[in-house]
Amino acid sequence: MSTSLIADYIAGKVRRRNPDLSTVELNELYLHESQFVDTSDFVxxxxxxxxxxxxxxxxxxxxxxxxxxxxxxxxxxxxxxxxxxxxxxxxxxxxxxxxxxxxxxxxxxxxxxxxx
Structure with a gap:
Protein backbone atom coordinates (compact mmCIF):
# COMPACT_ATOMS: atom_id res chain seq x y z
CA MET A 1 0.00 0.00 0.00
CA SER A 2 1.08 3.55 -0.57
CA THR A 3 1.77 5.75 2.45
CA SER A 4 -1.36 7.85 1.77
CA LEU A 5 -3.56 4.73 1.72
CA ILE A 6 -2.05 3.50 4.97
CA ALA A 7 -2.57 6.91 6.61
CA ASP A 8 -6.20 6.97 5.40
CA TYR A 9 -6.80 3.43 6.64
CA ILE A 10 -5.48 4.25 10.12
CA ALA A 11 -7.42 7.54 10.17
CA GLY A 12 -10.60 5.56 9.46
CA LYS A 13 -9.82 3.23 12.37
CA VAL A 14 -9.21 6.24 14.65
CA ARG A 15 -12.54 7.80 13.59
CA ARG A 16 -14.47 4.57 14.22
CA ARG A 17 -12.86 4.12 17.66
CA ASN A 18 -13.55 7.73 18.70
CA PRO A 19 -17.02 8.65 17.40
CA ASP A 20 -17.56 11.30 20.08
CA LEU A 21 -14.50 13.41 19.20
CA SER A 22 -14.67 16.58 17.13
CA THR A 23 -12.74 17.00 13.88
CA VAL A 24 -10.11 19.09 15.66
CA GLU A 25 -9.62 16.43 18.34
CA LEU A 26 -9.42 13.70 15.72
CA ASN A 27 -6.78 15.63 13.75
CA GLU A 28 -4.53 15.48 16.80
CA LEU A 29 -4.74 11.67 16.74
CA TYR A 30 -4.13 11.16 13.02
CA LEU A 31 -0.78 10.09 11.65
CA HIS A 32 0.31 12.04 8.58
CA GLU A 33 1.38 10.11 5.51
CA SER A 34 4.89 11.56 5.84
CA GLN A 35 5.25 9.57 9.08
CA PHE A 36 5.11 6.30 7.15
CA VAL A 37 7.95 4.84 5.12
CA ASP A 38 7.25 3.12 1.81
CA THR A 39 9.28 -0.08 1.86
CA SER A 40 7.71 -1.79 -1.15
CA ASP A 41 10.93 -1.57 -3.15
CA PHE A 42 12.84 -3.80 -0.70
CA VAL A 43 13.43 -6.86 -2.89
Missing part, protein backbone atom coordinates in the same frame (compact mmCIF):
# COMPACT_ATOMS: atom_id res chain seq x y z
CA UNK A 44 15.17 -9.21 -0.47
CA UNK A 45 13.25 -11.62 1.72
CA UNK A 46 11.82 -10.14 4.87
CA UNK A 47 13.61 -12.31 7.37
CA UNK A 48 15.55 -11.76 10.58
CA UNK A 49 18.81 -12.15 8.66
CA UNK A 50 17.86 -9.19 6.43
CA UNK A 51 16.34 -7.04 9.18
CA UNK A 52 19.53 -5.02 9.84
CA UNK A 53 19.93 -4.38 6.11
CA UNK A 54 16.27 -3.35 5.89
CA UNK A 55 16.56 -0.91 8.82
CA UNK A 56 19.82 0.55 7.52
CA UNK A 57 18.27 1.08 4.09
CA UNK A 58 15.03 2.73 5.19
CA UNK A 59 15.82 4.20 8.58
CA UNK A 60 19.46 5.23 8.15
CA UNK A 61 18.53 8.94 8.41
CA UNK A 62 16.94 8.24 11.80
CA UNK A 63 19.76 6.00 13.01
CA UNK A 64 22.51 8.44 11.99
CA UNK A 65 20.72 11.69 12.86
CA UNK A 66 22.42 14.11 15.18
CA UNK A 67 19.37 14.32 17.40
CA UNK A 68 19.64 13.30 21.01
CA UNK A 69 17.06 10.52 20.86
CA UNK A 70 17.51 8.07 17.98
CA UNK A 71 14.78 5.52 18.10
CA UNK A 72 13.09 3.07 15.79
CA UNK A 73 10.33 1.08 17.45
CA UNK A 74 9.60 -2.46 16.31
CA UNK A 75 6.40 -3.90 17.75
CA UNK A 76 5.60 -7.56 18.06
CA UNK A 77 2.68 -9.53 19.45
CA UNK A 78 4.71 -12.24 21.16
CA UNK A 79 7.64 -12.16 23.56
CA UNK A 80 9.34 -14.93 21.59
CA UNK A 81 9.28 -12.82 18.42
CA UNK A 82 10.62 -9.83 20.37
CA UNK A 83 13.58 -11.94 21.47
CA UNK A 84 14.19 -13.07 17.87
CA UNK A 85 14.05 -9.49 16.58
CA UNK A 86 16.39 -8.28 19.32
CA UNK A 87 18.95 -10.92 18.33
CA UNK A 88 18.52 -9.94 14.68
CA UNK A 89 19.18 -6.28 15.48
CA UNK A 90 22.51 -6.80 17.21
CA UNK A 91 24.24 -5.87 13.94
CA UNK A 92 22.46 -2.50 13.76
CA UNK A 93 24.37 0.55 14.96
CA UNK A 94 23.23 1.21 18.53
CA UNK A 95 21.88 -2.29 19.02
CA UNK A 96 18.48 -3.02 20.47
CA UNK A 97 16.71 -3.54 23.75
CA UNK A 98 13.64 -5.61 24.39
CA UNK A 99 10.74 -4.49 26.50
CA UNK A 100 8.34 -7.30 27.28
CA UNK A 101 5.49 -7.62 29.73
CA UNK A 102 7.30 -10.37 31.65
CA UNK A 103 10.06 -7.95 32.69
CA UNK A 104 9.63 -5.72 35.70
CA UNK A 105 9.29 -1.98 35.16
CA UNK A 106 12.57 -1.48 37.01
CA UNK A 107 14.37 -3.78 34.53
CA UNK A 108 12.92 -1.87 31.57
CA UNK A 109 13.90 1.51 33.05
CA UNK A 110 17.45 0.27 33.64
CA UNK A 111 17.70 -1.07 30.09
CA UNK A 112 16.51 2.25 28.65
CA UNK A 113 18.97 4.27 30.77
CA UNK A 114 21.88 2.06 29.72
CA UNK A 115 21.11 2.76 26.03
CA UNK A 116 21.36 6.55 26.48
Missing amino acids: ESRSLENLPKFLNQYFEPVLSASVKEKLVVVLSLSALRVCDVTRGLKAVKGGAIKLIKKNSTKYDETALKMKK
Whole structure:
Protein backbone atom coordinates (compact mmCIF):
# COMPACT_ATOMS: atom_id res chain seq x y z
CA MET A 1 0.00 0.00 0.00
CA SER A 2 1.08 3.55 -0.57
CA THR A 3 1.77 5.75 2.45
CA SER A 4 -1.36 7.85 1.77
CA LEU A 5 -3.56 4.73 1.72
CA ILE A 6 -2.05 3.50 4.97
CA ALA A 7 -2.57 6.91 6.61
CA ASP A 8 -6.20 6.97 5.40
CA TYR A 9 -6.80 3.43 6.64
CA ILE A 10 -5.48 4.25 10.12
CA ALA A 11 -7.42 7.54 10.17
CA GLY A 12 -10.60 5.56 9.46
CA LYS A 13 -9.82 3.23 12.37
CA VAL A 14 -9.21 6.24 14.65
CA ARG A 15 -12.54 7.80 13.59
CA ARG A 16 -14.47 4.57 14.22
CA ARG A 17 -12.86 4.12 17.66
CA ASN A 18 -13.55 7.73 18.70
CA PRO A 19 -17.02 8.65 17.40
CA ASP A 20 -17.56 11.30 20.08
CA LEU A 21 -14.50 13.41 19.20
CA SER A 22 -14.67 16.58 17.13
CA THR A 23 -12.74 17.00 13.88
CA VAL A 24 -10.11 19.09 15.66
CA GLU A 25 -9.62 16.43 18.34
CA LEU A 26 -9.42 13.70 15.72
CA ASN A 27 -6.78 15.63 13.75
CA GLU A 28 -4.53 15.48 16.80
CA LEU A 29 -4.74 11.67 16.74
CA TYR A 30 -4.13 11.16 13.02
CA LEU A 31 -0.78 10.09 11.65
CA HIS A 32 0.31 12.04 8.58
CA GLU A 33 1.38 10.11 5.51
CA SER A 34 4.89 11.56 5.84
CA GLN A 35 5.25 9.57 9.08
CA PHE A 36 5.11 6.30 7.15
CA VAL A 37 7.95 4.84 5.12
CA ASP A 38 7.25 3.12 1.81
CA THR A 39 9.28 -0.08 1.86
CA SER A 40 7.71 -1.79 -1.15
CA ASP A 41 10.93 -1.57 -3.15
CA PHE A 42 12.84 -3.80 -0.70
CA VAL A 43 13.43 -6.86 -2.89
CA GLU A 44 15.17 -9.21 -0.47
CA SER A 45 13.25 -11.62 1.72
CA ARG A 46 11.82 -10.14 4.87
CA SER A 47 13.61 -12.31 7.37
CA LEU A 48 15.55 -11.76 10.58
CA GLU A 49 18.81 -12.15 8.66
CA ASN A 50 17.86 -9.19 6.43
CA LEU A 51 16.34 -7.04 9.18
CA PRO A 52 19.53 -5.02 9.84
CA LYS A 53 19.93 -4.38 6.11
CA PHE A 54 16.27 -3.35 5.89
CA LEU A 55 16.56 -0.91 8.82
CA ASN A 56 19.82 0.55 7.52
CA GLN A 57 18.27 1.08 4.09
CA TYR A 58 15.03 2.73 5.19
CA PHE A 59 15.82 4.20 8.58
CA GLU A 60 19.46 5.23 8.15
CA PRO A 61 18.53 8.94 8.41
CA VAL A 62 16.94 8.24 11.80
CA LEU A 63 19.76 6.00 13.01
CA SER A 64 22.51 8.44 11.99
CA ALA A 65 20.72 11.69 12.86
CA SER A 66 22.42 14.11 15.18
CA VAL A 67 19.37 14.32 17.40
CA LYS A 68 19.64 13.30 21.01
CA GLU A 69 17.06 10.52 20.86
CA LYS A 70 17.51 8.07 17.98
CA LEU A 71 14.78 5.52 18.10
CA VAL A 72 13.09 3.07 15.79
CA VAL A 73 10.33 1.08 17.45
CA VAL A 74 9.60 -2.46 16.31
CA LEU A 75 6.40 -3.90 17.75
CA SER A 76 5.60 -7.56 18.06
CA LEU A 77 2.68 -9.53 19.45
CA SER A 78 4.71 -12.24 21.16
CA ALA A 79 7.64 -12.16 23.56
CA LEU A 80 9.34 -14.93 21.59
CA ARG A 81 9.28 -12.82 18.42
CA VAL A 82 10.62 -9.83 20.37
CA CYS A 83 13.58 -11.94 21.47
CA ASP A 84 14.19 -13.07 17.87
CA VAL A 85 14.05 -9.49 16.58
CA THR A 86 16.39 -8.28 19.32
CA ARG A 87 18.95 -10.92 18.33
CA GLY A 88 18.52 -9.94 14.68
CA LEU A 89 19.18 -6.28 15.48
CA LYS A 90 22.51 -6.80 17.21
CA ALA A 91 24.24 -5.87 13.94
CA VAL A 92 22.46 -2.50 13.76
CA LYS A 93 24.37 0.55 14.96
CA GLY A 94 23.23 1.21 18.53
CA GLY A 95 21.88 -2.29 19.02
CA ALA A 96 18.48 -3.02 20.47
CA ILE A 97 16.71 -3.54 23.75
CA LYS A 98 13.64 -5.61 24.39
CA LEU A 99 10.74 -4.49 26.50
CA ILE A 100 8.34 -7.30 27.28
CA LYS A 101 5.49 -7.62 29.73
CA LYS A 102 7.30 -10.37 31.65
CA ASN A 103 10.06 -7.95 32.69
CA SER A 104 9.63 -5.72 35.70
CA THR A 105 9.29 -1.98 35.16
CA LYS A 106 12.57 -1.48 37.01
CA TYR A 107 14.37 -3.78 34.53
CA ASP A 108 12.92 -1.87 31.57
CA GLU A 109 13.90 1.51 33.05
CA THR A 110 17.45 0.27 33.64
CA ALA A 111 17.70 -1.07 30.09
CA LEU A 112 16.51 2.25 28.65
CA LYS A 113 18.97 4.27 30.77
CA MET A 114 21.88 2.06 29.72
CA LYS A 115 21.11 2.76 26.03
CA LYS A 116 21.36 6.55 26.48
